[in-house]
Amino acid sequence: MDTTDASQWSEDRNRNEWGSTSRLLAQVPADKAEVFSSVGHDDNAGILVSGAGALIAAAGITRNPTCPILVDRRRYAGRNRPRGTARFDPAWIESQRALDTAIVLTDSGYVGEGDREALVAILEQTTMAGDNVCAVLPLHISWLAEPGVKLLTGEVNQHQVPVALVLEHATDPLGTQKAVSGLKQLLDQAQVPISLLCTDISGLGAIAHGAAWAAVGVTSALRHLYPANKKGPPPPPVPARHAIVPRLMTFMNAGRIAEGWALARGHEDLDENLWRCWCAECGNRTMDRFATCAELSLAIHNISILEELHQQITGPDSWERAIRDALGCYWWMKDEYRLTWKPPGFMNAWLPRSRH
Ligand SMILES: [Zn+2]
Known part of the structure; x- marks a missing residue:
């Protein structure tokens, strides 16, 4: 999809513009929105x-008018x-x-494995919800595998409404070739x-392959949808803080x-540049600071790095x-420092099969 001038976001919010924004959003929890x-x-x-x-929370935020705000109820x-x-709550939409808000996001419930009725119910309600509404589709990961992805594509095309996927997984929903291939x-x-x-x-990979926009969570809990545990207590909140290591x-x-x-x-041949971050927030400090820095500082670092990658990845x-x-x-770090860090699954998942 083509890239267009960012100003079109505010000037022309009709549904047709959504395919060409290629926007990277920061997804923040309501209780810490400020x-x-x-x-x-x-x-x-x-x-x-x-x-x-x-x-x-969104009503209380003062933002630059060119920087859009969206609201997701996360009812799913x-x-x-x-x-x-x-049923959607009409008051939430209105x-x-x-x-x-730049677009209206539906307060959808969850679409489980093979639950076509739930999928269609969300899409149908979205078509009736007026202009500039995007259907939030919280999906069991099987919807990205056959035959789910074919059904999903067919229903989305039939209903002709923009959709925003929320992919359910205990770790990384796009960590397998099957899921990435479906996406x-x-x-x-x-x-x-x-x-x-x-x-x-x-999300950057999705944008590179034509997604209209992607919202990246500033906290681990908002970076994918954890499966609901109906048998026992909810899973413990993800305790660790995560920072992007740029290289x-x-x-x-x-x-x-x-x-x-x-x-x-x-190490005697230490390359310190690998361990320092050049973003404005880090100011070339070493990345061990992420273990103790303020939560906001960590989020600013992460989003800064994502924004830079977003500019490079076209x-x-x-x-x-x-x-x-x-x-x-x-591989270099493994050779140099004997660090046995394993690359995350999404990397090989996104690479074409024939080339490795
Ligand atoms: Zn940084």
């Missing part, structure tokens, strides 16, 4: 406030989430219009804008980065090149 409201300064940025209190998460057949197929065959909510670095293009546990630095700094070729560069750095 804290994170300064994250993301790129012209092609934006903020997506997420959670039950998102409308109120947690043990008591409704099925996708649940309140987004009153707030003048590529959907992006290729969909006749409407496709976007991603609650994603991570793979590895990986969200990594901050404690692990600090351990790596402690190991490497005694299509599938530059996305694959960025992955190969990061894999090369992993």
Whole structure:
């Protein structure tokens, strides 16, 4: 899809423009929206406030008018989430219009494995919800495999509404070739804008392959949809803080980065540049700081690095090149420091099968 001038976002918000924004949004939790409201300064940025209190939180944020705000109710998460057949709350839709959000996101329930009825219910309700509404589709990961992806593509094209996927997985929904291949197929065959909510670095891959926009969580909990555990207590919140190591293009546990630095700094041929971050927030400090820095500082670093990558990655070729560069750095670190860090699954998942 073509890239257009960022100003079109505010000037022309009709549905047809959504396929060409290629925007990277920072997805922030509603209860910390004010804290994170300064994250993301790129012209092609934006903020997506997420959670039950998102409308109120978004209303309280003062942002640059060129920087869009979106609101996601996140009704699809947690043990008591409704099925996708649940009716949208008209007040939730109308309140987004009153707030003048860049687009209106539906407060969808969850679409489980093979639950076509729930999928269709969300899409049908979206077609009836008026202009500029994007269907949030919280999906079991089987919807990206056959026959799910074919059904999904068919239903999306039939209903002709933009959709934003939320992919459910305990670790990384786009960590397998099967899932990435399904997403590529959907992006290729969909006749409407496709976007991603609650994603991570793979959001850049999706944009490179034609996604309209992607929202990357500033916290681990907002970087994918965790499966609801109906039998026992909810899973513990993800305790670790994760920072992007720029040359590895990986969200990594901050404690692990600090351990790596402690190991490497005694090395006689130390290349310190690998362990320092050049972004404005880090100011060339070593990355062991992520273990103790303020949560906001960590988020600003992560979004800054993503914005820089977003500028560099303009299509599938530059996305694959960025992955190969990061894999090369992993191998180099293994040789140089005997660090046995394993590249994340999404890297090989996004590379074409024939080339490795
Ligand atoms: Zn940094």
